Amino acid sequence: MGRKVYDRQFKMAAVQLVLEENLFVKEVAKELSIHPNTLYRWVSEYEEYGESAFPGRGSALYNSQYEMKKLKRENEVLRAEIQEIFKEHKGRYGSLRVTKVLEKKGIKVNRKRVGKLMRQMNLYAKGSRYRYKRYNKKSPSIERPNLLNQVFHTDGRNKxxxxxxxxxxxxxxxxxxxxxxxxxxxxxxxxxxxxxxxxxxxxxxxxxxxxxxxxxxxxxxxxxxxxxxxxxxxxxxxxxxxxxxxxxxxxxxxxxxxxxxxxxxxxxxxxxxxxxxxxxxxxxxxxxxxxxxxxxxxxxxxxxxxxxxxxxxxxxx
CATH class of the missing domain: 3.30.420.10 (Ribonuclease H-like superfamily/Ribonuclease H)
Structure with a gap:
């Protein structure tokens, strides 16, 4: 098992137990199953930087906002590539062929993601937007698996x-x-x-x-x-x-x-x-x-x- 990483919410709450509840560091550390030196370090950082301590989630690598920003940056790069490919082929390529071109460029990406980005950019292949009238047809719901089926036990942790x-x-x-x-x-x-x-x-x-x-x-x-x-x-x-x-x-x-x-x-x-x-x-x-x-x-x-x-x-x- 790798080293445990604690997010900003956890660190702030632990520090507040020491500073606001007047509990001893060793006592809180024992209850939270962390090393006292770790908690001492968190307290010192908070006392020095206040609310600016523990930026992000305490570790940018595991910051959900970082993850989302990373996805956003990736999408910005993909949009530029898709726009270029779409323009080069004069609007003839849909998401499948655009995905294939991206793969040839060494960019591995899911076709559904490409299709979603193209729709957001209002890029439709020629002839792909002809719509037939639909008469009271409901859109099929996305089927999502229920892997438990009300079986509420397992033979090991983290499964x-x-x-x-x-x-x-x-x-x-x-x-x-x-x-x-x-x-x-x-x-x-x-x-x-x-x-x-x-x-x-x-x-x-x-x-x-x-x-x-x-x-x-x-x-x-x-x-x-x-x-x-x-x-x-x-x-x-x-x-x-x-x-x-x-x-x-x-x-x-x-x-x-x-x-x-x-x-x-x-x-x-x-x-x-x-x-x-x-x-x-x-x-x-x-x-x-x-x-x-x-x-x-x-x-x-x-x-x-x-x-x-x-x-x-x-x-x-």
């Missing part, structure tokens, strides 16, 4: 993660929480919080989990059919890191019962009745619940009354 988004109301706005839970140990592998429900929310949660756990290729990511999960940005990240997408049937909460159970638990044990004043206050309490309680101490009947981390230590090879 199946389930994910979902919930919201936490506060007096001064809503905080959104995205979580990925390992089906094997019920551990929260990755999480992210934001006041905006964008695809970067779930990308951050996935990358946090990936960089801490280093799962093998073929990790199944099971979610509902929300646009944050089915959108091109999140799907591109999954493909890049060798993960496989699985989705619940539309309108069927039982297909993701494990996530429903987790959110039912955190709402009952933390959120309901909390009456948070601000999203920032809610963020701190959710961090403490997940990292200092749920993963490390809370017993699960399905885990022989062990916590997720205790279960992994006892039964993972």
């Amino acid at each position: 199946i993660w389930v994910g979902d988004i919930t919201y936490i109301p506060t007096q001064k706005g809503t905080l959104y929480l995205a979580v990925f839970v390992d089906m094997y140990s019920r551990k929260v592998s990755g999480w992210s919080m934001s006041t905006r429900m964008k695809d970067s929310l779930v990308i951050d949660a996935f990358l946090q989990g990936y960089n801490k756990e280093h799962p093998p290729t073929g990790l199944i990511i099971h979610t509902d059919q929300g646009s944050q999960y089915t959108g091109s940005n999140f799907q591109a990240i999954l493909k890049k890191y060798g993960a496989v997408s699985s989705v619940s049937r539309k309108g069927n909460p039982y297909d993701n019962a494990l996530m429903e159970s987790f959110y039912k638990t955190i709402k009952r044990e933390l959120i309901h009745g909390a009456k948070f004043t601000t999203p920032e206050q809610a963020r701190k309490e959710v961090f403490k619940y997940i990292e200092l309680y749920y993963n490390t101490k809370r017993m699960h009947s399905s885990l022989h009354y062990l916590s997720p981390i205790e279960y992994e230590k006892a039964y993972s090879s």
